[in-house]
Amino acid sequence: MKPGGATVQRLAAFAAVLCGWTLLSWALHSPRLELFPTPWQVAIRMAELARTELGGDIVASIAEAFGGWVIGAVLGILVGALIGRVTLARLLLRPVIDFLRFISPLAWVPLAILWFGIGYWSKASIIVLISFFTVVVNTAHGMSTIDADTAKAGRSLRLGWSQRLEVVLMSAMPDILVGLRYALGAAWGGVVLSELVAGDTGLGALEIYGGQSFDVAQIMVGMVVLAVLGYAANRGFMALQRRLFPWIVANWAP
Structure with a gap:
């Protein structure tokens, strides 16, 4: 593809x-009611909200x-590394993890x-759970599937504890990065979910207030801003991955 071709394709898709x-x-x-406002109407509403609460909700x-x-x-x-490399931890912790991770994040909100009450930690704790699981x-899978020859090489070369840990982490890094990236995407959905139920600030609360006042444009402002922030976070994570771990190819093309 010619330089800039991907950018042109993205702009064309956006248009x-x-x-x-x-x-x-x-x-x-x-x-009687603007149930599906145009992009221009949403942009106007976004400009209005930008002069009031939108900035604080984004932050x-x-x-x-x-x-x-x-x-x-x-x-x-940390827990995934224990499950993947320590047999006793795998026997004790894996059944608990497999049981708890199927509970919907919404069930944890009450x-x-x-x-934590209504505030930052009641919402952030939901994101912690989503990201953790x-x-x-992914970390446990990466740690448990490390090639046996790789582990033996570290011992045969008489590497120190920290050096062997580095070898293990680098071998499992592709799976760890996949988990981190998926967790980052899930975090954005989770933060809105928690704000819809337990928030008085944030983009989820902005959407709730829009629904209560039949302001569909305000709801869509929250959705658009959320999509932009999530896209930017994903692109930033991919750029950081390419810089720190250039030998690991990202799942999606840049």
Whole structure:
């Protein structure tokens, strides 16, 4: 592909989406209630909200998503490494992880509210759970499927404990990165889910207030901003991965 070809394709796809959105909005137009506003109407509403609460809601959602993701990722890597490399930990922890990870994140929200109240931690804790279960499964898989010759090579070369740990981590890194990336995407969905139920700030709360006032454009502003932030986070993660681990090919093309 020629330089800039991918950018042209993305812009063309974006333009096609806007055109389709506009045509569908016109087709569904109701004289009594704007149930499907055009992109232009959403842009106007976004500009209005930008002068009031939109900036604060964006900051709140970013803080909850990234804070919960980081904590969940660290815990997931640690526990996943134990499950993948230590037989006793695998026997004790894996059944518990497999049991708990099938509980819907929404089911944890009432407990989070009771434990932490309405605020940052009640929402971030949901993101911690979502990220933890995603990362721990991928990390455990990566750690448990390390080639036996790789582990033996570290021992035969009489590498130190830290050096052998580095060899193991680098061998499992493709699976760990997949888990981190999927967890980052899930974090954005989780933060809105938690804000819809237990939040007074954030993009989820913005959408709830829009629904209560029949302001469909405001709901779509929250959706669009969420999509942009999630896309930017994903692209940033891929760029960081290429810089730090250039030998690992990302699953999706840049």
